[in-house]
Amino acid sequence: EADIYQTPRYLVIGTGKKITLECSQTMGHDKMYWYQQDPGMELHLIHYSYGVNSTEKGDLSSESTVSRIRTEHFPLTLESARPSHTSQYLCASSAGEFSGNTIYFGEGSWLTVV
């Protein structure tokens, strides 16, 4: 199982604030992902990366941005948080086709915007 870490786990911030959710993995996985999930609802892919300097938008339109400067690090940034951004954000990584693209998730970051 992949070692993948997210910080912060829980955060309450005010509207208009800038926030970066950190994600790091120690397995050397090339592929990394950010999903958004509201309680009891489906997973929605918002960003993914195939490797360093690669970033792609996912299926769900998001006002967040990502960067991939190092293999192990894939931070997600909200420039100006709004109450509609309140959700759980899940970072994930995979080794790609070698494992059928089995995805391993971090513990998640719960964001509340007030």
Next chain:
Amino acid sequence: GQNIDQPTEMTATEGAIVQINCTYQTSGFNGLFWYQQHAGEAPTFLSYNVLDGLEEKGRFSSFLSRSKGYSYLLLKELQMKDSASYLCAVSDSNYQLIWGAGTKLIIKP
């Protein structure tokens, strides 16, 4: 379009057996995954099927029929801790995961 269907909710009794079905229509197929997600937690990997047949892992088994676009997750000797959502996901021709909405499994004593 790509589609994954699984029941929204199922209820079963502690100690019993439950089968959670998943049907899919995707552009290409590179494997099917089952994940378990407890409320408020991240999904955890349960199983991966890429060839037809049954894969057994302790109390959990997963079956795949590629010709029918069908899979099921079988949970035996149910325990209260098995109460969770079970997510079916298919890896398409580009190795992108297409996720189902999940099946919420409620275990009653």
